[in-house]
Amino acid sequence: MFPFFKKKKQGEDxxxxxxxxxxxxxxxxxxxxxxxxSIHPLMSLTTEQKYYFQYINNELPPLKKNQVSLxxxxxxxxxxxxxxxxxxxxxxxxxxxxxxxxxxxIGPDRKVIGRKIFPMNELGDIPPKSSRPWQFVFxxxxxxxxxxxxxxxxxxFELKKPHRLDLEESWQQHLKEEDKQKLEQLVRSLTPPNQGxxxxxxxxxxxxNEGNLVVTLLIRNGSDKNITFEKMPLIVEDASGDVxxxxxxxxxxxxxxxxxxxxxxxxxxxxxxxxxFDFSTWRATFHSKRKRADVVISSFSLPLATNRSLS
Numbered sequence: 059m060f061p062f063f064k065k066k067k068q069g070e071d072x073x074x075x076x077x078x079x080x081x082x083x084x085x086x087x088x089x090x091x092x093x094x095x096s097i098h099p100l101m102s103l104t105t106e107q108k109y110y111f112q113y114i115n116n117e118l119p120p121l122k123k124n125q126v127s128l129x130x131x132x133x134x135x136x137x138x139x140x141x142x143x144x145x146x147x148x149x150x151x152x153x154x155x156x157x158x159x160x161x162x163x164i165g166p167d168r169k170v171i172g173r174k175i176f177p178m179n180e181l182g183d184i185p186p187k188s189s190r191p192w193q194f195v196f197x198x199x200x201x202x203x204x205x206x207x208x209x210x211x212x213x214x215f216e217l218k219k220p221h222r223l224d225l226e227e228s229w230q231q232h233l234k235e236e237d238k239q240k241l242e243q244l245v246r247s248l249t250p251p252n253q254g255x256x257x258x259x260x261x262x263x264x265x266x267n268e269g270n271l272v273v274t275l276l277i278r279n280g281s282d283k284n285i286t287f288e289k290m291p292l293i294v295e296d297a298s299g300d301v302x303x304x305x306x307x308x309x310x311x312x313x314x315x316x317x318x319x320x321x322x323x324x325x326x327x328x329x330x331x332x333x334x335f336d337f338s339t340w341r342a343t344f345h346s347k348r349k350r351a352d353v354v355i356s357s358f359s360l361p362l363a364t365n366r367s368l369s
Contacts, residue, residue: 067114067117067129068130068132068208068209068210068211069130069131069133069142069144069209069212069213070129070210070211070212071118071119071129071130072128072130072164072212072213072214072215073125073127073128073147074125074126074127074215075125075126076124076125076150076154077124078215078217079154079156079215083124083150084150086122086124086125087123087124088122088123089122090120090123091120091121091122091123091125091149091187092187093115093121093145093149093187093188093189094188094189095108095188095189095191096185096189097190098181098192099182101191111191114131114145115145115189118145118189121147123149123150123151124149125149126146126148126150126154126215127145127146127147128144128161128212128213128215129144129147129189130142130143130211131143131144131145131191133206133211135206138198139195139197140172140195140196140201141193142163142196143192143193143194144191144192144194144213145190145191145192146178146181146184146189146192147188147189148184148186148188148189148190149187150186151186153183153184153186154183154184155179156179156181157179158175158176158179159175159176159178159216160176160216160282161173161174161175161176161194161213161214161215161216162213162214162216163200163201163211164214165207165210165211166207166209166210166211170202171201171203171206172196172200174194174200176194220246220250221245221316221317221318222242222317222318223245223317223318224313224314224317224318226311226319226321229320241320248318250278250316251279251280252280253280253281253282254281255280255281256280256281256285257278257280258276258278258343258344259275259276259278259318260274260275261274261275261276261320262274263294263337264337268327270327271302271303271324271327271329272322272323272324272325273294273322273324273325273342274320274322275320275321275323275342276318276319276320277311277313277320278313278318279313279314279315279316279317279318280316281315283315284312284314284315285312285313285315286310286311286312286313287309287310288308288310289306289308289309290306290311290323290344291304291307291344292304292305292307292323292343292344293342293343293344294340294341294342295341295342295343296332296336296337296340297336297337297338297339297340298336299341301331302331302335303325303330303331304329304331305325305329
């Protein structure tokens with residue numbers, strides 16, 4: 059299963075504070091922790107392999123207390139698979155357990171050469187102050203290059219960045235600075251969408267001088283991939299729960315991973331299904347191939363920007 063004894067490991071270390079991965083974890087402390095070798099109960103190793111991992115583990119530098127580290131050992135190619143062996147190191151006073159976790163394969167120049175989400179719950183509980191060897195299999199589809207370096211590479215946890223505001227260039231140019239700050243504050247104050255979730259929140263709804271319904275929404279992308287909307291079917295309901303407008307908007311709008319983007323939609327007067335509206339509360343829904351997103355709208359007022367017409 060594992061390679062024969064070698065004296066030097068090929069990969070580097072990537073270390074983070076435990077609180078960056080686990081809610082409620084204690085802050086890092088300036089205390090050295092030497093991790094002991096921990097073999098998964100279901101992992102079958104020869105005496106030589108155990109000696110190999112023990113030797114490599116003994117050579118590792120100590121961690122600071124309350125850190126978690128990935129320490130690269132080696133990789134080997136098997137067909138279209140790259141089998142990467144690394145230690146998962148835990149310097150906490152309690153065991154840790156992962157769920158599914160995105161890992162980055164990083165080259166010596168710090169460029170990401172691969173990414174994959176691994177079912178790291180398979181590692182089980184990693185005991186306090188221990189190092190557990192494991193294999194991570196990347197395929198050619200997970201890598202961005204075929205030129206994988208022999209040494210100097212590392213595995214790293216992909217730490218989720220805070221959910222942030224993403225403004226289209228037209229909004230950047232025409233929105234006042236104080237309104238940009240209001241939007242940024244709003245995005246920071248909201249609970250981020252769940253992983254993989256896409257939903258909408260209302261910023262403003264009004265009837266303009268031409269009698270058209272103008273709706274501004276905050277489109278919130280909780281996934282780790284950019285999403286491009288080419289058509290967005292929308293339904294708007296007022297405080298009474300009545301549908302006041304519906305239609306499908308044609309657009310080419312990209313919402314970047316883990317961001318919220320505001321956008322304005324105009325329903326022509328001819329599509330409105332009521333003469334009078336109560337916007338004290340209102341509701342917008344849209345349908346996508348991923349899921350339906352139903353969000354109760356709040357009233358946050360901003361100047362309107364770029365408009366889109368119905369197809």
